[in-house]
Structure formats: structure tokens, C-alpha cells
Amino acid sequence: MSNRKIKVLSRISILFLLIDLISPMxxxxxxxxxxxxxxxxxxxxxxLIGSSNSAKVYFLDLPNGISVSSIKTNSFKYSGNNTVxxxxxxxxxxxxxxxxxxxxxxxxxxxxxxGRIDNHFKSNPGNSIWLYxxxxxxxxxxxxxxxxxNVYKIRNAQDAKTPSEVxxxxxxxxxxxxxxxxxxxxxxxxxxxxxxxxYSSIILSxxxxxxxxxxxxxxxxxxxxxGKFLVTYNIPSAQRQPEDLPDYMKGGSAIGxxxxxxxxxxxxxxxxxxxxxxxxxxxxxxxxxxEPTLSGEVALLEPNxxxxxxxxxxxxxxxSLKGSLAAYTDTSNILEWVFxxxxxxxxxxxxxxxDTAKVLSxxxxxxxxxxxxxxxxxxxxxxxxxxxxxxxxxKPIVTASGTITSLSENFTINAGTYNGPPPSSIPIxxxxxxxxxxxxxxISMPDQVVAGENFIVSGAQSYDPDGTIVKYSWQHPxxxxxxxxxxxxxxxxxxxxxxxxxxxxxxxxxxxxxxxxSRDIKIVAPAPKAKIELLGVLKQNRKITIRNATKxxxxxxxxxxxTTRFTITAVxxxxxxxxxxxxxxxGVKEVDVLMKTPGQYRAALYVENxxxxxxxxxxxxxxxxxxxxVPYISMPLIVxxxxxxxxxxxxMLEDFTVSPDYDYLAKRVWEYRYDSDNNGNFTEESxxxxxxxxxxxxxxxxxKVGRYEIRLTVTEEFGQPTIDxxxxxxDRKSANTDAQPVLERIxxxxxxxxxxxxxx
Numbered sequence: 001m002s003n004r005k006i007k008v009l010s011r012i013s014i015l016f017l018l019i020d021l022i023s024p025m026x027x028x029x030x031x032x033x034x035x036x037x038x039x040x041x042x043x044x045x046x047x048l049i050g051s052s053n054s055a056k057v058y059f060l061d062l063p064n065g066i067s068v069s070s071i072k073t074n075s076f077k078y079s080g081n082n083t084v085x086x087x088x089x090x091x092x093x094x095x096x097x098x099x100x101x102x103x104x105x106x107x108x109x110x111x112x113x114x115g116r117i118d119n120h121f122k123s124n125p126g127n128s129i130w131l132y133x134x135x136x137x138x139x140x141x142x143x144x145x146x147x148x149x150n151v152y153k154i155r156n157a158q159d160a161k162t163p164s165e166v167x168x169x170x171x172x173x174x175x176x177x178x179x180x181x182x183x184x185x186x187x188x189x190x191x192x193x194x195x196x197x198x199y200s201s202i203i204l205s206x207x208x209x210x211x212x213x214x215x216x217x218x219x220x221x222x223x224x225x226x227g228k229f230l231v232t233y234n235i236p237s238a239q240r241q242p243e244d245l246p247d248y249m250k251g252g253s254a255i256g257x258x259x260x261x262x263x264x265x266x267x268x269x270x271x272x273x274x275x276x277x278x279x280x281x282x283x284x285x286x287x288x289x290x291e292p293t294l295s296g297e298v299a300l301l302e303p304n305x306x307x308x309x310x311x312x313x314x315x316x317x318x319x320s321l322k323g324s325l326a327a328y329t330d331t332s333n334i335l336e337w338v339f340x341x342x343x344x345x346x347x348x349x350x351x352x353x354x355d356t357a358k359v360l361s362x363x364x365x366x367x368x369x370x371x372x373x374x375x376x377x378x379x380x381x382x383x384x385x386x387x388x389x390x391x392x393x394x395k396p397i398v399t400a401s402g403t404i405t406s407l408s409e410n411f412t413i414n415a416g417t418y419n420g421p422p423p424s425s426i427p428i429x430x431x432x433x434x435x436x437x438x439x440x441x442x443i444s445m446p447d448q449v450v451a452g453e454n455f456i457v458s459g460a461q462s463y464d465p466d467g468t469i470v471k472y473s474w475q476h477p478x479x480x481x482x483x484x485x486x487x488x489x490x491x492x493x494x495x496x497x498x499x500x501x502x503x504x505x506x507x508x509x510x511x512x513x514x515x516x517x518s519r520d521i522k523i524v525a526p527a528p529k530a531k532i533e534l535l536g537v538l539k540q541n542r543k544i545t546i547r548n549a550t551k552x553x554x555x556x557x558x559x560x561x562x563t564t565r566f567t568i569t570a571v572x573x574x575x576x577x578x579x580x581x582x583x584x585x586x587g588v589k590e591v592d593v594l595m596k597t598p599g600q601y602r603a604a605l606y607v608e609n610x611x612x613x614x615x616x617x618x619x620x621x622x623x624x625x626x627x628x629x630v631p632y633i634s635m636p637l638i639v640x641x642x643x644x645x646x647x648x649x650x651x652m653l654e655d656f657t658v659s660p661d662y663d664y665l666a667k668r669v670w671e672y673r674y675d676s677d678n679n680g681n682f683t684e685e686s687x688x689x690x691x692x693x694x695x696x697x698x699x700x701x702x703x704k705v706g707r708y709e710i711r712l713t714v715t716e717e718f719g720q721p722t723i724d725x726x727x728x729x730x731d732r733k734s735a736n737t738d739a740q741p742v743l744e745r746i747x748x749x750x751x752x753x754x755x756x757x758x759x760x
Contacts (some may be wrong), residue, residue, distance in 0.1 A: 035072075035285050038063050040095060042080065045278040047108070049188070049195055051456070051487035053101055053276045055085060060095040060282060066295055066326070068093050072285045080280020088282060092413050093297040095284075101276025110197050112184030112207070112267030115551060117193030120212065121184075123222070125176035125231050126260025130245060133252025135163030142172040145230055159660055160630050163253035166236055166660050171220070174260075176229045178209040181267050189268065197271045198456060200444065206270040215262040216537075222263045233261040236662070238537060238720075242622060274460070274486075292328040292397055294407035296321065296389045300415055301365070307380065307416035309556070311610055315370040317415045322363040323389035325407075328397075329360075335392040337362040344384040344412065368415075375417040382416035436511035439464040443505050443519040450526045451494050452556030452611060457503060458487035464509040471508035477501070480556075491556060492523045494611055499523055526554035530607045530617040537720040539661065540595060540626040541731050546603045547590040550615070557611035562587040565606040571620060573599020580726040594723045596731075598625040627660040628733040629714045632740055640752040641705070648701040649749045655696040657714045663733070666717035668694045675707040682709045702749050710745050712737045 040060045062068070068090055076088035082099040089096050114121045130139040132154075141152045157164030186202060188195035211222040211229065220233030237259045245256040302318040321339050337355040339362075355362040368385070375381050390408040397404050442461040449455045459472050474483035478501055481490040492501065504518040533549040536542060546566060552558045566585040570576055574597040581593040595601060604618040634656055639649040657665060670690035673682050690710075691698045702708055715734035718727075737745060 035287050037075075037283055037285055038066060040282045042099075042278060042280045042282065046275070047106060047188075048101065048276045048278075049197060049201075049273050051458070051485055051489070054103075054485050055098060055100050056278060057096065057098045058278075059091065060097070061297060062094065062295070066286050068295070070286045070293075070295075075283075075285040077283050078280055079283065082278055082280055092300075093411060094299075095282055097282065099278055099280075101278060103274055103276060105272065106275050107203075107270055107272045109189040110186050110202060110269050110271045111189040112181055112186045112269065115185060117187045120264035120266045121179055122215075122262055122264050123176045123178070123229060123231075124239075124260050124262050125174040125229065126237075126239075126258045127172050127174050127235070128243060128256060129167045129235060129259050130249060130256045131164060131167070131254060132249070133254040135253030138164065138167045139249075140167065140170055140172060140235070143175050143230075145173060145175075145225070159658060160632065161660070163255070165627065167257075167259070170235050171232060172235055174231050174233070176231065178227070178229065178265060178267070181207045181269075184267055186267075186269075186271070188271070197273065198458075200458075201271045201273040203270050203272060206268075208268050209265050210268055212264045215264070218261045220261065222265070229265070231261065231263070235259045237261045241538075292404070292407065293326045294323060294389070294391055294409050295326060296323040296409045296411065298322075298387050298411040298413050300413055303415060303417075307382070307418045310375040310381075310417040310419050311558070312372065312376075314372050315375060315415075315417055317368040317370060317383070317385075319366045319368070319385060319387065319413065320363060321366065321387045321389055321411070322361070323391060323409065324361040325391060331358040331360060333394050333397070334358045334360075335394045338390045338392065339364040339366075340388040340390075341366040341368075342386055343368065344386045370415065370417060376419070378419075380416065380418045382414050384412060384414045387411045387413070436509070436513055437464070437466040438513040439467075439469055439507045439509040439515045441505050441507045441515040441517040443503065443517055445503065445519055445521060447520075448522045448524060449492065450554050451492050451497050451523050452526050452554035454489045454491050454556075456487060456489045457483055459505045459507060460486050462505070462507045462515075464507075467510040469507045470510050473506040473508070475504040475506070479503075493556075494526075496523045497525045525613055526557045526609060526611050527613040528553060528559060528607050528609050528615040530605045530615040532603055532605050532617055532619045534603070534619065534621060538621055538623050539720065540598050540623055541722055541727050542594065542626075542718065543721040543723050544593050544595070544623075545590055546593060548588075548605060548607065550605070550607045552609070554609065554611070557609040557613070559607050559609050561589065563606075563608040564588065566591050567604040567606075568593060569602050569604075571600035571602050573597060574601065574623070580723065582723075582725065592723060594726045595623040596726070598623050624661075626663070626731075626733055628735045629657050629659045629663070629665060629716055631655070631657045631712050631714045631735050631737045633710065633712050633737055633745065635710060635745070635747055637743075637746070638748045638750060640750055641703075642752075645701070646703070648703045651700040651702065651708075651710075651747050651749075653690075653698045653700055653710060653712075655712060655714070657696075657712070659716060659719070661719070663716040663719035665696075665714055666694065666732070667692070667715040667734075668696065669713045669715075670695070670698050670700070671711045671713075672700065672702075672708045673711075674702075674704065675709075678706060680707075685709075687711065702747075705749050705751060707746055707748050709742070710737075710747065 042058055078084050081102055085098040085100055113119050128141040136157045138155050139152050140155055141150055144151045155168045158168040159166050182199050186197040186199055187193055188197055209224050214220050214233060216238035218233050218237050222229050222231045240257050240259045243256045243258045245254055299320040301320055302316050308315055319341060339353045342350040351366055353364040370383055388408055388410050390406055392406040440463055444458040444461055446455055462469055472486055476483050478496055479490040480493055483490055500520050500522050502518050502520050506514055506516045508514050528550055531549040533547040535545040548564055550559060564587060568579050574595060578596040581591055585591055600620060600622050602618055602620045606616050608614040634654045635651060639651050641647050641649045655668060669692045671687040672690055673685040673687050675682055690700055713736040715732055
């Protein structure tokens with residue numbers, strides 16, 4: 001071998017040695033100097049609970065200036081503690097990857113409510129308050145917390161009427177109990193009502209009811225004592241309803257009332273659950289642009305999720321289209337951005353938007369609609385959209401490939417609806433037999449469920465005595481959504497009402513051994529249970545809110561609000577003309593109503609859900625009269641003229657008027673008439689005003705000697721909310737002191753007798 005050949009072989013050997021020492025990425029970057037690496041971060045998520053969070057799909061936005069076509073897809077790499085499921089890809093201008101969540105067990109505070117996180121339970125405890133047959137004594141029943149029994153006390157009436165109409169003011173104690181905590185809906189207490197916690201994950205010993213302030217302006221407080229409520233409140237309270245008296249009390253003026261108060265409450269506790277976390281980054285390579293390059297991205301903002309379940313109404317579609325310029329900095333040469341969007345194949349649906357700002361990046365949104373007719377045509381409807389973003393330049397740009405006056409990029413995206421269950425298919429693996437102890441399979445789920453209602457099926461209580469469970473395989477004929485993993489949720493359709501279905505779980509441990517168990521579940525019809533709630537004071541000419549408190553019992557078949565119907569009728573005491581409200585009683589969540597006449601009325605409610613099932617209920621309530629005020633004045637019976645005050649007398653007039661039903665005394669008019677002929681007959685005299693300034697204490701200065709009769713007229717203003725459109729000034733109750741003994745309302749003005757002072 002010649003020396004020349006030896007030198008060539010040596011150079012080749014050295015080259016291969018250098019290549020072996022350099023990483024593949026370094027070699028690639030060295031050979032392709034215009035290639036650059038980019039990194040996209042995955043949103044950090046911690047503490048996600050529920051089986052639906054055991055795996056998540058991410059669609060990551062590309063960095064500005066990087067186009068989809070420039071990305072080298074074989075360079076995708078995930079860095080982080082999660083496991084990538086399937087491969088990383090590009091979809092609709094974004095990076096798509098699916099990750100398995102990192103599992104951890106954590107404890108956190110939870111809150112239990114009657115529905116939404118801010119929808120608290122309501123307790124309505126009260127006490128029986130009875131008027132005796134003599135019409136003046138009241139028996140006030142209340143709870144004795146020391147003896148843990150009901151006791152009573154007798155108090156004399158404080159109002160001026162016989163029979164008395166309002167019990168004397170007292171502070172009383174009553175008690176009530178919270179609902180069973182398992183009926184509450186539980187949330188993570190540091191969330192905004194989005195993280196729902198299964199009741200089975202809550203530590204029972206940690207559950208505590210929490211009370212809030214009394215409602216309707218009642219004074220007092222509700223405390224928790226040994227898991228029950230002890231409530232102190234003042235009577236008469238804002239709410240009352242009649243009740244039957246015991247036989248031994250009936251007769252005469254005896255009557256029974258239940259005075260009650262209301263307060264909201266909720267539960268707190270601690271949950272111990274399996275949570276999932278996500279983090280990490282995705283890196284990839286892309287070539288650097290050497291001339292002006294347009295990149296863009298399109299996003300589907302609505303519906304979310306996509307496809308959306310069709311519920312017999314049009315589905316809004318909102319698209320976002322963005323364009324960005326790379327390798328270009330002369331913003332003064334940008335003429336305009338133009339955005340186009342249309343339904344694919346339908347040129348008449350084209351929408352154009354412009355941006356004349358001189359910027360390197362611009363974005364616009366487009367609104368479309370999937371009509372009811374389109375969504376109802378087939379079990380799954382998909383609408384495809386075509387979008388284009390264009391940037392135009394004021395002056396042509398010279399590039400290596402020629403002169404350009406504009407750049408454009410096209411996109412497609414779709415949105416859709418479905419009528420039945422969305423497609424879902426998860427294969428069930430066949431376990432491989434191995435030596436060891438077999439696992440134990442257990443299923444946790446309800447025994448009965450409403451058709452269309454989502455429920456959780458969990459195999460989390462399964463275990464392996466000598467290892468770990470690695471697979472959960474479910475057999476679930478007829479479910480709408482396939483079960484997967486340790487826990488997930490599903491539902492049954494209407495076709496399986498009044499049937500019993502079987503769900504089977506097979507678990508596989510790390511030795512390949514299996515165990516199987518099954519549970520039966522009964523599917524019942526999603527018939528809604530109508531419920532009415534009354535708010536306000538049940539009194540004549542006061543606003544009463546009749547509310548639909550019906551709850552959806554099925555996720556798939558919610559109440560159709562447009563078919564909700566209230567009916568309000570007069571039972572006794574009033575007529576249909578006495579029932580006043582505005583607007584319609586159909587298709588509303590609540591209605592404000594006012595009764596012009598006291599009496600019994602009935603509110604009925606009809607509700608219907610999207611499955612065609614309906615429910616009705618009615619509630620009979622009593623509207624009490626609006627009582628007139630009871631005027632009473634106090635004044636001296638004789639006064640003397642004062643020489644130091646223009647020879648006028650001074651009469652102090654004081655008002656002791658009471659409102660039996662606690663309305664507001666809005667107007668006081670004081671008057672007098674003078675017995676001018678001193679014959680003791682005032683009827684021939686005219687009333688003269690003293691004051692109409694709504695004063696409860698007035699100084700009257702008569703100048704003439706003689707007798708004066710005083711009259712006070714008091715007019716009430718409503719002490720509770722009303723509906724202004726249905727009341728007049730005549731509806732405000734008023735009364736004067738004509739019923740007060742006349743001798744108590746006549747003052748005599750006289751001259752002060754002379755005094756003598758003898759001196760020697």
C-alpha cells in the first residue's frame with residue numbers, strides 16, 4: 001500500500017471518529033445551518049381530580065412566525081414526567097399530543113351544596129305561637145336546649161286590638177337538622193365550581209354544616225350544635241303560616257300560627273382523592289425563513305366541546321383566524337390584513353374582515369350557526385369551514401424567487417353536533433396467565449340511575465394481594481359512553497328504561513392474573529320532579545316571587561325552559577281579577593305576582609324535559625290582610641297661656657301609633673278644631689292643619705282660651721317589596737284617631753290665675 005493511500009484512509013478514520021463523538025443533532029445543525037429548535041410549554045396543571053383527568057389531549061399553539069409547513073415532524077420530542085400516549089402530530093395548525101396524568105393522592109377542603117357551588121341549602125325552622133281564647137294572651141312555644149325538650153311561656157298582648165293580631169315581641173329558640181350530606185353536590189372548595197368531588201372520596205368524620213345569616217331581615221343567628229342547628233330569632237318573624245290548634249285550646253278567639261325564619265347553609269369537609277398533574281415541553285426543529293413568510297392558525301372557540309350534543313336549537317359556531325409575518329420588519333409597507341371565512345362549498349356564506357393597522361400580526365373572529373334543520377338531519381352532523389388570511393403590501397417586495405405583492409395561507413376546520421352517543425371504542429385485552437395470587441375485582445356504582453343521567457362507575461376499590469393492578473377491562477352492553485381505566489362516567493339512553501343492565505369488570509395484575517366481578521343497575525324514566533319555591537311576604541299588595549325550583553335529574557334530558565308553565569288561581573277570599581302579574585306565565589324561571597285581596601291562592605307548575613317526560617306540582621298558600629295602623633296620641637288635658645310667649649299656650653302632642661304588621665309610617669297629618677261658641681259641639685267647626693311633616697312629636701301653640709279637639713291621621717308605606725304597577729295611593733292603609741276616646745283628644749286652654757305677694 002502506498003503512502004498516499006495510507007493518508008487517505010487515515011483522514012477517513014479521523015472523520016468517522018469525529019462524527020462518532022458529535023451528537024446527531026449537532027451534526028444536523030452543522031450540515032443545515034438555517035435549522036433552529038423551538039420549544040412549546042404544556043400548561044402546568046396540578047390537582048386535577050376525576051377519571052376524566054387521567055389522560056388529557058393538548059393542542060399547543062405554534063410560536064409566532066413558524067408555519068405548519070416548515071416544521072420537521074420527525075423532530076418532535078416531549079420532555080417531562082408524563083407519558084406520551086400515541087405520537088405527537090400536527091392538527092389544524094397546532095401540535096397535538098396526548099399525555100397520561102401523573103397520579104398522586106392528596107387531601108383538600110371540599111364544599112357541599114344543593115347544586116351549583118353557590119346554591120346553598122335552606123332551612124326553615126319555626127315555633128308555634130298560639131293566641132288563647134280570651135284574645136289577649138299568647139302562648140309562645142320554643143325549644144329548651146338544656147332539657148332538650150319543647151317548653152312554652154305565656155305573654156300578654158302588646159297591641160291594642162282584641163283579639164290581638166300580633167304576638168308580643170320575643171326572642172325564641174328553635175332547632176332544625178341539615179339534609180343528609182350524601183345528597184349534596186360536592187366541590188373542591190378552592191375552585192370556582194368546576195372541580196366536582198365524588199361523595200365516596202370525602203372523609204365522613206370531617207363533614208361539618210356551616211350556617212349563614214338569617215334571611216328576610218330576621219334578627220338572630222343559627223349555630224351548629226352536635227351536627228344540628230340551634231336557631232335564635234325574634235318574633236314576630238317575617239314569615240308565618242296558620243296551623244291547627246290542639247283540641248283543648250280551640251274556641252273563642254283562639255288561633256294558631258307557625259312563625260318561622262329561614263337561613264342558608266352548606267357543608268364543608270376534607271376529601272382524599274387521586275389527583276393528576278401535567279407539565280413539560282415539546283421541542284421541534286424548523287428552518288429559518290430567508291424572505292417574508294406568512295404563517296397563521298385557526299381555532300374553534302365554540303362549540304366546546306366539539307361536537308356538541310344537539311338539543312333542538314341552533315348551535316353557535318365561533319372561529320378565530322390569526323396571521324403572522326416572519327423575516328420581515330418594515331411595518332410601514334403593510335397595506336392591510338384581509339380575513340376570509342365561509343362554509344366549505346358555500347360561497348354565499350363568505351364573510352370578509354379587514355385590518356388596516358400596520359402590524360406584523362393580526363387576528364379576527366367569525367360567527368356562524370349550525371341551524372336546527374342541519375343538526376337534526378342525521379345522528380352526527382359535521383360542518384367544514386374554509387378560511388384564508390392574506391397580508392397585502394403597499395409596495396412590491398423583491399425576493400429570490402420573484403416579486404410579491406401579497407401573501408396568503410388557507411385553513412380548514414370543522415364543527416359539529418350529534419344526536420346519539422359519540423363514537424367510542426376501547427379494546428379489551430386478553431390477560432396472560434402467570435403464577436401468584438390473583439387480584440380482587442370490585443365495582444362501585446349506584447344500583448339505580450335515571451336514563452340520560454351521567455353516573456360514575458369505579459373499580460378503584462379493586463386490589464392485588466401480592467402486587468399491583470395494571471389493567472381495568474370493562475364489559476358494558478348498551479352504555480352510551482364506553483368505560484375505561486380505573487374510573488369513568490357513562491349513561492344509558494331512553495331505550496333501556498325499566499330494564500336492568502349488567503356491568504362487568506375484569507382486572508389484571510402485574511403477574512398477568514385476572515379477576516372478574518359484575519354489578520346490576522336499574523334504569524328508570526327521567527320524569528322530572530316539579531318543585532315550587534315561594535319568596536317574599538305573603539301579604540296583600542306585596543310582591544310574591546313564585547320560582548321554579550325543579551332540578552334536572554338527567555344530564556342528557558334537561559328541563560325545557562320554554563315549556564315551563566305556571567298557573568295561579570284563587571281558592572277562597574279572592575278572585576282571578578285580584579291576581580296581578582306582568583308578562584307571561586310560560587317559559588319563565590320565576591314570576592312576580594301580587595294579590596289585591598287577602599285569601600287562599602294556589603300556584604301550580606308544569607315542567608317538561610327533552611325526553612318528553614313531564615311533572616306537575618301545586619302549592620296552596622294564604623295571603624294575609626294588610627292591616628291599617630292603630631293611631632294613638634298623648635297630650636295634656638289642660639294648659640295655660642304664657643304671657644312671655646305672646647300669650648300663647650304650648651301643647652305637646654305625641655304620637656304612639658303602632659303598625660300591627662310592621663309597615664312603615666310614612667305620613668302623619670296633625671289637625672285641630674276650636675269650639676268657637678263654647679257649646680261643647682265640635683262637629684260644626686272646621687279642621688285646621690297643624691303639621692303634615694310626618695312628625696311623631698309636635699308643639700301646638702293655641703292663642704285663644706277655650707277647648708280644642710286634636711286629630712292625627714296616619715298613612716302607611718309598604719314595609720315589604722311590592723310591584724308599583726299594581727298599587728295606588730288608595731292601597732296604602734291609613735287611619736285617624738277618631739276611634740280614640742274624644743276626652744283624651746280635647747285640650748282646654750285657660751288663663752293662668754294671678755298670684756299675690758303680701759309684704760309688710
